[in-house]
Amino acid sequence: MKASLALFSFLALSASLLAITNGPDSFGYSVTDSNEPDGPAFHFIDISTTGSRIFFPNTADDSAQTVQVPAGFPFYGETLSNIRVSANGYLSSDLNDVGDDFSNRPTVPSQPFRGGGSRIYALHDDLVVDEFGDFPGPAGGVFSQSFASLPEHPFKSDTAVTIIQWQNAFHATGLVSGKFTFQALLFADGNIYLSYPESDGTLQSSRVTVGIQNAAATVGVLYSAKTIGTITAPQAIAFTYEEPVPPLVITDFAVIDAASGEASLTFESTIGSAYVIESSPTLDFENPTTTVNIPASEVTTELTTKTFVATENRDFIRVREVPTS
Numbered sequence: 001m002k003a004s005l006a007l008f009s010f011l012a013l014s015a016s017l018l019a020i021t022n023g024p025d026s027f028g029y030s031v032t033d034s035n036e037p038d039g040p041a042f043h044f045i046d047i048s049t050t051g052s053r054i055f056f057p058n059t060a061d062d063s064a065q066t067v068q069v070p071a072g073f074p075f076y077g078e079t080l081s082n083i084r085v086s087a088n089g090y091l092s093s094d095l096n097d098v099g100d101d102f103s104n105r106p107t108v109p110s111q112p113f114r115g116g117g118s119r120i121y122a123l124h125d126d127l128v129v130d131e132f133g134d135f136p137g138p139a140g141g142v143f144s145q146s147f148a149s150l151p152e153h154p155f156k157s158d159t160a161v162t163i164i165q166w167q168n169a170f171h172a173t174g175l176v177s178g179k180f181t182f183q184a185l186l187f188a189d190g191n192i193y194l195s196y197p198e199s200d201g202t203l204q205s206s207r208v209t210v211g212i213q214n215a216a217a218t219v220g221v222l223y224s225a226k227t228i229g230t231i232t233a234p235q236a237i238a239f240t241y242e243e244p245v246p247p248l249v250i251t252d253f254a255v256i257d258a259a260s261g262e263a264s265l266t267f268e269s270t271i272g273s274a275y276v277i278e279s280s281p282t283l284d285f286e287n288p289t290t291t292v293n294i295p296a297s298e299v300t301t302e303l304t305t306k307t308f309v310a311t312e313n314r315d316f317i318r319v320r321e322v323p324t325s
Helices: 002-012 014-019 201-205
Strands: 029-033 052-054 064-075 078-086 090-092 119-124 127-129 141-147 161-171 180-187 192-198 209-213 220-225 235-241 250-257 262-268 274-281 290-294 303-309 314-322
Touching: 029 209, 029 220, 064 141, 064 161, 064 180, 078 161, 119 161, 119 180, 119 192, 262 314, 274 303, 290 303
Parallel strands: none
Antiparallel strands: 029 235, 052 141, 064 078, 078 090, 090 119, 119 209, 127 161, 141 161, 161 180, 180 192, 192 235, 209 220, 250 262, 262 303, 274 290, 274 314
């Protein structure tokens, strides 16, 4: 039902797309966290001693460097073999992004303050990474490491991944409560896992932005933006990708009896496959989505006709194939 409501919002009330905070967005991304009953389990793989250090200019303040993604990372329609890593807690597909976008946005998707490209906001804010111990507390850095698989990872154990880790970062506003660490895991199937292993008062009280968006800043999924206390480490946040099922071709749709709402729909079908008809009335928000299941046993021709009750004015109507098992 959640997916149907999201589809209804996108097609019938497109202006409300920006208000969808958990997805799926129109590209197929959704977000959940380890605080949810069915959310991703928290896990952290420290690569600060095994990964490659990313050296930034400007003492890792408002800077960026390019990191290779050997297995490739599909993200909003393009497969990235390299990604730009900013010390300010975000990743960009724009390899010319200098990393100086220090002003996190109040919503996602939204045009960046500076720079561009598709964005992964792992923990976007005006951050400093203490590479050389120039500030109180332990020295840190930003590290990357790629793996063919992570057999013990509870989120994805059999998929190639590149990890980016921000170690001992702090907010440029000051070191009031210390430093913090976080990381982003970019899996070769397009899924994203963010891990926050520890948090002091600085991270938990900060108004950071966490989310993803495409390069045009028109499609994205927001987890949180400029909201205090949304990350309660240890915590994991996962942006999962599922390619939207395209609607089948509807060859004929006609209202037979407007008084009763009886309608007939004919669509191209594959013999032995199961389908579901999904539609949404214009004004019936109490029951916003009508679904009609068509079992595989009823699909015996390449053109299937189904008669069902539906109002005449529809915001959308589509037919999609569903698994038979």
